[in-house]
Amino acid sequence: MSNQHYEATYLVETPLPLAKVAEVIAGEQSCGTFTRVEGETDELRARARATVVSVRDLGEVEQPSMRSAWLDRKGVRERSRRGEIVVRFPIANVGMNLPTLAATVAGNLFDLGEVTGLRLESVRLPGSYRRLYAMPRQGIVGTRRLTGRSDGPLVGSIIKPNVGLSSAETAALVGRLCEAGLDFIKDDEIAADSVHAPLAERIPAVMAAVRRHRDRTGKNVMVAFNITAETDAMRHHADLIAREEGTCAMVSLNWCGFSAVETLRRSTDLALHGHRNGYGALSRHPALGIGFLAYQTLWRLAGVDHLHVHGLGGKFAQEDAEVVASAKDCITALCDEDDRVMPAFSSGQWAGTVEQTYRAVATTDLLFMAGGGIMAHPGGPAEGVASIREAWQAVEAGESIADARRRSPALEQSYAFFGNG
Structure with missing residues (x-):
């Protein structure tokens, strides 16, 4: 991880391929949406898009943790799997802005239709970025x-x-x-x-x-x-x-x-x-x-x-x-x-x-x-x-x-x- 990026680790549950959902998360929380749009150039994506670092399959679950109306509308009936996903985000997208940092690593992710469970487990920051924020006074x-x-x-x-x-x-x-x-x-x-x-x-x-x-x-x-x-x-x-x-x-x-x-x-x-x-x-x-x-x-x-x-x-x-x-x-x-x-x-x-x-x-x-x-x-x-x-x-x-x-x-x-x- 460079000084220009920070990383977030998620526990994800989905009936869809884990790698596909990881890309959805990376796009949704950076420059993308459900489809490519005008102005979303290759240069912009290379500069501003979050990237998937790793995907680790943790196996199938007996029952989905939550219902998703989006999956119901799509007719998805496969059993959910859980996985650990690590996503790397450009610091430049956020700057020194704690509420926006939180909105980026969490935010709408909990509402994604593709998942039947999602939990933010950790946020890893380069030291130079952490030091931009307040230290404990005592x-x-x-x-x-x-x-x-x-x-x-x-x-x-x-x-x-x-x-x-x-x-x-x-x-x-x-x-x-x-x-x-x-x-x-x-x-x-x-x-x-x-x-x-x-x-x-x-x-x-x-x-x-x-x-x-x-x-x-x-x-x-x-x-x-x-x-x-x-x-x-x-x-x-x-x-x-x-x-x-x-x-x-x-x-x-x-x-x-x-x-x-x-x-x-x-x-x-x-x-x-x-x-x-x-x-x-x-x-x-x-x-x-x-x-x-x-x-x-x-x-x-x-x-x-x-x-x-x-x-x-x-x-x-x-x-x-x-x-x-x-x-x-x-x-x-x-x-x-x-x-x-x-x-x-x-x-x-x-x-x-x-x-x-x-x-x-x-x-x-x-x-x-x-x-x-x-x-x-x-x-x-x-x-x-x-x-x-x-x-x-x-x-x-x-x-x-x-x-x-x-x-x-x-x-x-x-x-x-x-x-x-």
């Missing part, structure tokens, strides 16, 4: 610096109840969670600029609690305020966070869009905590949508610093192998600069999911968040945090969790309370 290194946590995982929690607390009640809870020993606290994705706790009121109240804790202990807890909204409103609230000495803003990526997040990135040095809520609609079907490797590549071009990957043994539908692969994608550089982002583990996490997480990802460059696993601990939030930290210390030291439980009341309580499901 990433792993900056997040560690801002929280003062130089090693080990960052332990975090989520404001619970999700919504309904007033600004004062939220600030009081944050103060209690700071005292419990957390590195990171975040809003829930459905808690943004609510009537009962507007951001203009909640941000100063919460940050006053954070500063009081910092002044007493020297520890600066990172709070990710959910500022998801219209772009100008997000910028306004990011400015307020910065004025109040905050360090992080959370954004629901799928609902704000690339352009809004790019604009926000340009206007603030805050760590941007990228929440992927809604991603299941893009990814959950194995033959449709966008895989996380491609998804995180695109969002990293927007300049986020953290990305959610869900959690091992958690409450969501993803297999553990997918969670692990997603975390490893986040901590793999896209170019020769440190553009890694911090994977954020959450959903059903507690001390009992620490060991499998560490064994699987083999790193502590991560954010390990537990809501109920901390706040529902029978000894209270401080014991919930202690149970998680002690579990991490044990596995990092090569100690068995069984031995750690014998010497740690907080860890033993956690297993006794949560370990039965």
Whole structure:
């Protein structure tokens, strides 16, 4: 792959010849359409048309994943096959334009009549092209610096109840969670600029609690305020966070869009905590949508610093192998600069999911968040945090969790309370 091109890999399902469908994809997403048109010269095609790099047949499927009215009209009755297709695109067709890049590698492809399934699995960019886009302002290194946590995982929690607390009640809870020993606290994705706790009121109240804790202990807890909204409103609230000495803003990526997040990135040095809520609609079907490797590549071009990957043994539908692969994608550089982002583990996490997480990802460059696993601990939030930290210390030291439980009341309580499901 040259510096003038980027590549996308697709899982394709079709009853038509895979090579033919690969050419349809290459043409449809560059200079072509279903037939050659006036002005589509050989010179233009040589310069602007995408090309098929490879086609790998993965075999026949029992049933098509989706129905296609186009295939029905054509009377196609053959069984579908799946294949992996790699297509190379000219960078000049896109330039530095993230929404158009996304529209090119995904866009109308999901609606193509020729396919009964299509999934974008990865996007591979030359380093010179990746560097045109935003880098994370904080990433792993900056997040560690801002929280003062130089090693080990960052332990975090989520404001619970999700919504309904007033600004004062939220600030009081944050103060209690700071005292419990957390590195990171975040809003829930459905808690943004609510009537009962507007951001203009909640941000100063919460940050006053954070500063009081910092002044007493020297520890600066990172709070990710959910500022998801219209772009100008997000910028306004990011400015307020910065004025109040905050360090992080959370954004629901799928609902704000690339352009809004790019604009926000340009206007603030805050760590941007990228929440992927809604991603299941893009990814959950194995033959449709966008895989996380491609998804995180695109969002990293927007300049986020953290990305959610869900959690091992958690409450969501993803297999553990997918969670692990997603975390490893986040901590793999896209170019020769440190553009890694911090994977954020959450959903059903507690001390009992620490060991499998560490064994699987083999790193502590991560954010390990537990809501109920901390706040529902029978000894209270401080014991919930202690149970998680002690579990991490044990596995990092090569100690068995069984031995750690014998010497740690907080860890033993956690297993006794949560370990039965």
